[in-house]
Amino acid sequence: MNKFTFTSFTFLCCLLFSVNSVIAAENIPAPASSLENDDFKWADYKKQWMDDIQIHGFLSQGLFSTSGNNVYGKSKDSVSAGSTEIGLNISYQALNNLSFAVQGLYRRAGESTGPEGTVSLDFAFIDYTFFRHQAGRFGIRAGRVKNPWGLYNETRDVAATHPTIFLPLAYYERSRALFVSMDGGQFYSDYNTNIGNFTFKFNLGLTNPADKELLAAITYNPSIQGNLTSDLSLVANLNYEIDNGKYIFALSYANLNLGYDGQTLDPYKDLNAKIDSFMLSAQYNGERLSLTAEYALQWNKFNQLYNPFPPPGNTFDASPVSEHWYVQAGYRILNTLQATLRYDSSVQDINDRKGINSSQNPPFLPAHIMFTQDIVFGMRWDITPAWMLRAEYHRVHGSSTVSAFDNPNLIQQAEHWNIYALQLAYQF
Amino acid sequence: MNFSLFSSHSTHKKQRIFCPFLCTCLFILNSHSIYALEVITHPDNTAQLEQLKQQHNLASVFAMRTLYWPNGERIRVIVLPDNNTIHQRFVKENLHLFPHQLRRTWNRLTYTGTGQAPNTVDSIAEMQELVNQTKNSIGYIDKGESHE
Numbered sequence: 001m002n003k004f005t006f007t008s009f010t011f012l013c014c015l016l017f018s019v020n021s022v023i024a025a026e027n028i029p030a031p032a033s034s035l036e037n038d039d040f041k042w043a044d045y046k047k048q049w050m051d052d053i054q055i056h057g058f059l060s061q062g063l064f065s066t067s068g069n070n071v072y073g074k075s076k077d078s079v080s081a082g083s084t085e086i087g088l089n090i091s092y093q094a095l096n097n098l099s100f101a102v103q104g105l106y107r108r109a110g111e112s113t114g115p116e117g118t119v120s121l122d123f124a125f126i127d128y129t130f131f132r133h134q135a136g137r138f139g140i141r142a143g144r145v146k147n148p149w150g151l152y153n154e155t156r157d158v159a160a161t162h163p164t165i166f167l168p169l170a171y172y173e174r175s176r177a178l179f180v181s182m183d184g185g186q187f188y189s190d191y192n193t194n195i196g197n198f199t200f201k202f203n204l205g206l207t208n209p210a211d212k213e214l215l216a217a218i219t220y221n222p223s224i225q226g227n228l229t230s231d232l233s234l235v236a237n238l239n240y241e242i243d244n245g246k247y248i249f250a251l252s253y254a255n256l257n258l259g260y261d262g263q264t265l266d267p268y269k270d271l272n273a274k275i276d277s278f279m280l281s282a283q284y285n286g287e288r289l290s291l292t293a294e295y296a297l298q299w300n301k302f303n304q305l306y307n308p309f310p311p312p313g314n315t316f317d318a319s320p321v322s323e324h325w326y327v328q329a330g331y332r333i334l335n336t337l338q339a340t341l342r343y344d345s346s347v348q349d350i351n352d353r354k355g356i357n358s359s360q361n362p363p364f365l366p367a368h369i370m371f372t373q374d375i376v377f378g379m380r381w382d383i384t385p386a387w388m389l390r391a392e393y394h395r396v397h398g399s400s401t402v403s404a405f406d407n408p409n410l411i412q413q414a415e416h417w418n419i420y421a422l423q424l425a426y427q428f
Numbered sequence: 429m430n431f432s433l434f435s436s437h438s439t440h441k442k443q444r445i446f447c448p449f450l451c452t453c454l455f456i457l458n459s460h461s462i463y464a465l466e467v468i469t470h471p472d473n474t475a476q477l478e479q480l481k482q483q484h485n486l487a488s489v490f491a492m493r494t495l496y497w498p499n500g501e502r503i504r505v506i507v508l509p510d511n512n513t514i515h516q517r518f519v520k521e522n523l524h525l526f527p528h529q530l531r532r533t534w535n536r537l538t539y540t541g542t543g544q545a546p547n548t549v550d551s552i553a554e555m556q557e558l559v560n561q562t563k564n565s566i567g568y569i570d571k572g573e574s575h576e
Contacts, residue, residue: 051504051562054545056538091541096502101541123541132496134483146540158539161532188542192484192493244491245529287526332528336511385510427535 057088060159060425068417069399070406072110075419082115083423084108085157087122097129097139105157109173111405112213122146122157123181136191136198145186148201148237149179149252150279150294156180159425160388163290163330163338164378166421169346170279170296170324172401177211177228178256178275182235196242206230209258216404218273218302220363226262226269233257250281270304270315290330297350298322309362320349336382340392344374348400368415372398387426394419465518468556470565473497477566487523489566491533492543497564505546506558506567514552518568 062083064075073082089103102124108117125143132138146154152171155161171179184205191198209228216222233256240249260271277298284291300322304315326344333339347353348370355370378392399413407413467486469477479498480489488494490505497503508515510527519527537543549555552569559567 051547054538056545058539087539089539089541091538091544093502093544096496096500099544103539103541125541127542137495141542155536155539158535161535161539190493192488197488197493244487244493244523244525245532246525285526285529285532335516335527 052093053090055088055090056428057086058158058160058425058427059086060084060423062165063422065420066417068396068414069402070110071402071419071421073406075406080110082108082110084117085159087157089122097132099127101125101127107157110403112173112211112403125186135193136189138187138189141186141188143185144181144183145203145205146181147179147203147207147235147254148239149235149254150296151248151250151281151283151292153179158427159423160427163292163328163340163380164342164376165390165392165423166376166394166419168294168324168326168328168342169344169372169374169401170294170326172324172346174213174217174401174403177209177214178207179235179254180208182207182233196240196247197244199237199239199241201237201239203235205233207233207256207258213403213405219268219271219305220365220404220410221306221308222404222408224268226260226266228273229259229261231257231259246285248281248283248285250279252279252281253277267306267308267315268304271306272303274301274303275299288332290328290332292328292330293326295325296323298324307362321351322346322348323350338380338382340376340378340380342374342376344376345372346374346398346400347371365410366399366413366415368398368400369410369413370398370400372396372400386428387424389422389424391422392419394421464571465514465522465568466571467522468559468567468569470559470561470563472563473566487525490519490523490546491525491530492537492546501564504562504565506555506562506565507546507548508552508555509548509550514568514570522568 060083061081062072064071064073064080064082065078066075067077070076071080073080075082084107086106087103089101091099091101093099103122104119105122106117106119107113108115121144123144123146125141125145127139127141129137129139148154150170152162152167156167156171156176159165182203182205184203187202189200207230209230211228212222212224215224215226215228233254235252235254235256237250237252241247254275254277256275256277258273258275260268262269275298277296279294279296281294282292298321300318300320302318305318307314307316324346326342328340328342330338330340348355349358352358352370355367358370359365359367373396375395376392378390380388380390382388396417396419398415399407399417402413404410467477476497476499480494483498484494489503490507492505495502510531516527519525519530534545538545547558549558555567556569559565
C-alpha cells in the first residue's frame with residue numbers, strides 16, 4: 001500500500017508541475033494571426049485541462065494556556081503554541097467517472113509529534129464511479145481514504161470545518177490514529193430522493209495505528225518500545241440529509257483490529273485489541289442556530305496487556321466499554337461571528353464511570369483518569385471566507401483524554417482544570 | 429406610508445404632481461431591490477438547463493449532489509465568494525439554503541478528496557465571462573445589473 005500511495009503521490013506531483021507550466025504558458029502573448037487557428041485549438045485543450053484540476057489547502061496555528069494539565073506542549077501555567085496543521089491537496093477529474101485525489105498533511109501536536117512535527121500522506125486514491133443514474137451513483141475509491149466516522153472525523157484536521165478548536169471528546173486526539181484513515185478501499189453510494197439525500201460509505205482495509213499516543217492510551221505506559229499494527233478493519237457510515245444539510249442524521253459503525261509489533265523479549269509482544277464501536281449523530285443547521293448531538297459507545301477488548309506489578313511477567317485482559325456524548329449549540333450573531341456552547345462527556349468504562357474500581361487495582365492510578373466532562377464556550381470569527389480566528393474556554397473535570405506525552409506523570413494529572421485557547425486558520 | 433400628508437386642501441395640487449413622482453421613485457427603488465437573480469449557463473447548454481430544472485432541484489446541483497447534465501456531461505458549477513451579497517441572496521432566495529450549509533458540503537468534498545468544489549469568481553462580470561467560455565457550466569447573474 002505504501003508503494004501504491006507513493007506512486008500516486010509522485011504521479012499527482014507531476015500533474016501539479018504540468019499545471020504550473022500551463023499557467024506559465026498562458027502568460028505568453030498570443031502569436032501572429034497566421035497561426036491563430038491551430039493555437040485556438042490548443043488553448044481550448046489547455047482550458048479544459050485546467051478546469052479538471054483543483055488545488056486546495058489549509059493551515060492553522062493554535063495558542064494554549066491551561067491550569068492543571070498540559071495540552072499541545074507545555075501549556076500549564078504557561079503558553080504553548082504546540083499545535084500546527086498544514087494541508088495541501090490536489091484533485092484531478094480525469095473523466096466524467098474517474099478521478100484522482102491526494103492530500104499531504106504536516107502536523108505538530110505537542111510532545112506526541114515533537115517540536116519538528118510529522119508529515120503524512122492524509123489520503124491518496126483513485127475514485128471510479130461504476131454506475132450512475134438520475135438519482136444517484138455507486139462507486140469505489142481505492143488507496144488511502146478518510147474514515148467516515150461521525151460528523152467531524154473525515155475533516156478533523158481542517159480547522160474551518162468544525163465549530164471549536166478542540167473537537168468533541170468522542171474524537172479525542174489520543175485515538176486519532178485509530179480512525180484517521182484507512183489503506184484499502186471505500187465503496188460509496190449516493191441516493192437523492194424527494195425526502196432527502198442518502199450517502200453510504202463502507203471502508204475496508206488496514207488502519208495506520210503505529211502511533212505512540214494510541215499505544216500509551218491502551219497500555220498507560222508512555223515508554224513502551226514497540227508499535228501497534230493493524231489487522232483487517234472496517235468503518236461504515238450511513239448519512240441522511242434533509243434540505244441539503246438543514247437536518248443531518250448519521251449512523252457510523254467501526255470494527256477495528258490491532259496487533260503489536262515488538263522485540264522477542266518485549267513484555268507486550270502478544271498484545272492485541274479488538275474494538276467495536278458505533279456513533280449516532282444528529283445536527284440541525286438553521287440560518288442562525290445550529291444544534292448538534294452525538295452519542296458513541298465503544299466495546300474494547302484488550303488482550304495480553306502486560307502487568308508491570310507483582311507477580312512480574314503476568315498478563316491480563318481488559319474489556320472496558322467506553323461512552324462519549326455531547327450536546328452543542330451554535331448561534332450566528334452575524335454571518336461572520338458564531339458563538340458555540342457545548343457539554344461534553346466521556347467515560348473509559350461504563351461499568352466504572354467514576355473510575356473508583358480502576359483506582360483500587362494495579363497500577364493504582366487516580367480515579368479521574370477514567371473520565372472527562374468538559375464545558376466549552378467558544379467564539380468564531382470568519383474574517384474573510386479564507387481567514388478565521390477563534391477563541392474558547394473549557395472547564396474540564398477529569399483527565400481521560402489528555403496526552404500521556406504532554407502529561408507523562410499519570411499520578412499527578414489534575415482532576416479540575418481550565419483551558420484557554422486561541423486559533424488562527426486559513427483555507428483556500 | 430403616511431397618507432395624512434396629502435389630506436389637506438392646500439396641498440391638493442402639489443399632490444397631483446408629487447404623487448406620480450413618488451410612485452415612480454418607489455417603483456425604481458423597489459425594482460432595484462427586488463430584481464431577480466437568474467441561473468445562467470453556457471449557450472450550448474440552454475436546452476439542457478430546462479431539462480435539468482425539471483428533473484432535479486437546483487439546490488442539489490449547487491450542493492454538488494447532482495453532478496451530471498441530462499446528456500451525461502459533468503456540470504461545472506461557478507459561484508461568487510461566500511461573503512458576496514449576491515451569492516448570499518441567490519443561495520437563500522433561489523436555492524432556499526444558507527451559504528454556510530453549502531460551505532459545509534463543499535469543504536467536506538474538497539478536504540476528503542471525494543469531490544470538487546465549485547469554481548469561485550470575484551464578480552458578476554467574471555461570472556458571465558467564465559460561464560460563456562466554459563462548456564457545461566452553470567452560474568448565476570443579477571438581472572438588475574449591466575454586465576456588458
